[in-house]
Every structure is written in C-alpha cells, then in structure tokens.
Amino acid sequence: MRQFDIGRANRHPIRADLELIAGMVEPGTRVLDIGCGDGGLLDVLIHERRAIARGIEISQEGVNACVRGGLSVIQGDADTDLKDYPSNAFDTVILSQTLQATHAPRSVLGNLVRIGRHAIVSFPNFGHWRLRLRLLISGRMPASPSLPESWHSTGNIHLCTIRDFLELCDELNISVERFVALDGSGDRKRIASPWLANLMAENALFLLTKGKGAETDVDR
C-alpha cells in the first residue's frame, strides 16, 4: 500500500526509502518487488542496478502502467501468490510498505526469505512515540503521515512495532542483516539500536535472510 506518487516519467525523484532499498540490492542480481506500485523502484533497479527485476502488484492500474513501461509485472496478491514461487528463485525479494496490509504477515514473511536469499522489508513503526502519545492522550486510533487513513477505511490491517517485527523474525528463525531507521518521509535516521528506534523512528527498513540451521516455518 504505497501511498506516495512516484514520478517515474522522469525517473526522479524516487522516494528516499526506495533509494535506500535500491542501494541494498547487489548489481546484476535477480530481484522480485512485491507491491511494486507503478514500477518506480523496478525502473531504478533495472536501469541503475542492472538488476533482473520483476514485480507483483495488486492494483490493475499499477500493473498496466508497469507493463506499458516495459517492466515484467503481474497482477497478484502477496497473501495468495507467493506460495507459487520456487525456493531461492530470487537473490532479493522486496516488500516495501506492504507487510502491514497483508492478511497473513507471518506466512508472507516466511515466504519472502524462502523465495529470496535476502528479503528487504520496510513498514511504518506503530511504536513511534508520537503515535503512543496520541493514543494515550486522545484515546483514539492515531493517524500519521505514514498512516493517514482512519481505522475503518485503512488497508493497513496488521500494524506492528519494530519490536513486534523482531520478535516474529526470531520466531521464524529469520536473521536481521541490516536495520535502518527511517523518518516519516523515508529518509534515514541515525539510530543504530532497534530498541531506541522503536520509540524514535516513523518507519523501519530491514535486510533479512534465512537463519542458519532449522528450516523456516512457512505456510505454503
């Protein structure tokens, strides 16, 4: 559920967090972008990182825009369609600002690290102090620039905090290779500790990989 318009025609500007994500992708590798919107990130990955990049997008307008632009994108749903992909089919699988909109984040997350050697996941952090404060003071579901819709109309049905996310990763035997704290507009915040970031960061970005040893528990 990307809520930003990505100016793809002139290929700039790209949302700041997408720039960070693109930087995490090794040049020339195979990438799957899940929830690729109108293909802004795919475009950067292909043209600047020389990646072999594909996309899945839930909205038909987004898909058509991507294919019109020459990108390989299918109409699909992270909840239902990831199970089709074989294990290790991609070097990197990207799920940017979409996890909180899935019906079964646990199985989606498991599938990400199964399909890709690496997974890059970003999401809005519901543990940010301003959201906590708003809930405390007003007693109502908080909204923010990252989470602008009201509770009854939002597609963000599985919101979590950075600590919640880390706990799930632990449960699924997924290891965190990199963590980047982001502000509300997707720019990097220099907070190294996820614990502090859970209070201070509006958004979070993780580079994940399958943990060593046990098989990841995935509902396929």
Place this chain on the structure above:
Amino acid sequence: MTQDAPSQSRKPSLRDPFDAGHAVALGTDWPLQLDCGTALGPFTMAYRTYGRLDAEHSNAILVCHALTGDQHPVDPPHSNRPGWWQLMIGPGKPLDTDRYFVICANVLGGCAGTTGPKEINPATGRPWGLDFPVITIADMVRAQTLLLDHLEIDRLFCVIGGSMGAMQALQFAVSYPERTFACVPIAGAARHSAQNIAFHEVGRQAIMADPEWCGGNYLEEGTVPRRGLAVARMAAHITYLSEPALHRKFGRRLQDRQAVTYGFDADFQVESYLRHQGSTFVDRFDANSYLYITRAMDYFDLVSEYDGVLARAFAQTPVRYCVVSFTSDWLFPTSQSREIVHALNAAAADVSFVEIETDKGHDAFLLDEPEFFAVLRGFLQGCSDHWRLTQSATGS
C-alpha cells in the same frame, strides 16, 4: 511457392489487391509426424507476411490465428472488409510493420489454402473429407516451424495470438523455447475447459445433423451443410460476446417491426444478427475444417502433457511471457490465464500479466481496446530493448 518479396511497409496503406499471400510445399523431405500417429506430407501452407525481414532475420513476429481466422489479419484479398487484426498490425500499430516482419499462416486443417479436409488427398485424388487425420495444436505449431525453416528464421522475436492463437503461441514457446524471444498468449488457456468442449460439441453435432453434410462427403456430393454450419456459428458467436455487450448492442429491440409477430420469424434484432452471422460464415468456412479445428482445441491440454504440473512445461524457459485476459471473457476467463501465470511463476519465468477491463467479452482481443494496445506496445518495446542487449552481448 516462392520466398517473399517483402511488401513496402512505408506505404501509407498495406493494401495490395494482388497480394493474396503465398503458398509453400512443406514436409517434402520428411513428412510431418502428427500426434495421432500418422504422417502428413508433403503439405501446403498458405501464409502472408507484412513488413520487412531484417538482415539478421531477427525481427520476425509469428501471429497465430483463432478458430475461424485465416492468414490475412490485414487487408484480406478480394475483399473491402478489414482483416481480423487490422487494428493491431501495420505501420505505427502495436505490431509495427515499420519495425517487425509479421508472419501469419493458415493453420493445418484450415480452409484458406493450407492443407485441410477440403483439399485433395493425393492418395485418392478426391477431397480428404473425414479421411484427413485428426490434428492437434502441437501439429499446427510443428507445421509452422517448418514454415519458419523455409523463411530461414531460426528465432522469432515474438509469437502472439488470441484464443486458439494463444494456445498455439503457448505450445510454440513450450515446445520450442529456443525459437522465440517472447510469447504473448491473449484470452487463452493452458487447456480447453469442459464448458468449451461442450460448446464445440454442440457446434459439431449441428453440422453432422445436417443431411447436407453427407457423412463428411458433401464436397463430392455437391452439397453444403449450410444450416448445420450456420447454427454452429450462431451458438459459438454467443460465447464470443458478453451479456452486457449483447444488451448494449441489441437489448430487446425488434427487427424492422413495431410488435412481435407471434411466430418464429426473427422478431428480435439479436436473432437477425445471429442469423446473419451464421449465413455469412458459411460462405467463408468449410464445415469439416470446423470439425477438425474445434477438435484440435478440445484436445489441447498442456497440463496433462506435463504430468499434471503445468510449471514443468516452463522449466528453465528463457522466453519472456506477456499473458493478457479480458474481464468480461467468459469463454477463456481470467482464471485460466492466471493458471498459466501461476505456473510461470512456479518456474521463476519472466512474465507479465494484465487483465484488461472491458465488457466486450472474448471478442475483445479483436476489437479496439486502447489499454490492451498500450500494454502490448510497452511489452514489445521492453522486449526489444532487452533483445538488442542480448543480441549485442552475443556479438551477433
């Protein structure tokens, strides 16, 4: 029987009243081995080309026609009517003849010049009729590869088709993945559904119930099973449309009358339209050909060909796919395109998939659908960029 003199693609119109296409004898060295077990050859293949083949023979697009199509998607000869893909092929069109060399051949078993049941069986000197071997989609595709050999095209840029053309395009890319860079199956399926087999059976029974069919020997008997073939066409034509499209076009409007006549004349416009569709079809299509080609579609099942796992058909495929479906198509619904896409995903293949919003039903692939055209242009442009990269990488 000769190689093309490629038509001048820069002319404002492609129309050339003398261009009835070409016919070539294929399977002259070895006969074509058919799935049914018999061998056919030599056989004739009628085809048409548009645009100019480049020096590297790398810009060819094979267009596969649907059940009742022919090798004239643009500017059919001896006719003022547009071709069935007149909107798609031509200078500046999605299949741009300024850039691509477009080939379209009448399918094996067809009735527009390629060997089929109405042609003469050399063994008997009489029309084949029901002695013609039952052919499959894979046989049609095998025959087309012989045509490509004849045209000295090792690898297509793209194979594309709608409906039965989608079946051929899929079969081509699955059987000969090294012979095409891209594949665009439109409004198709990996296997013909029970519902579609049922509709075909109605059509075939209508033909065979016509006494003029004469057990398939009507050409020798000097008759034409007009009524049977017309009914087959009428029933099929309904499946190509959609309820909203029929309603929009005809509603319950009456045909040249103010009130119903309390009889069985064509009171309603929709009846009159269907009767017209049926009777004009009879003039251009052979009844036995209709039996054979519908049978080929019924037998099409890529899933069972690969032991029930469609993904195996696409294992390691280098082909770039663009699967297209239409929202109101109930003959080849989106779910059937999605089955192909899921299998391609399971093979980690390079695939794009778009569903085009339209109320025009299955026929939408033949009609003016700007979004469909835009998507196709984008896909082909993306392929073209990539194709040039791979071409330069291999130094060819």
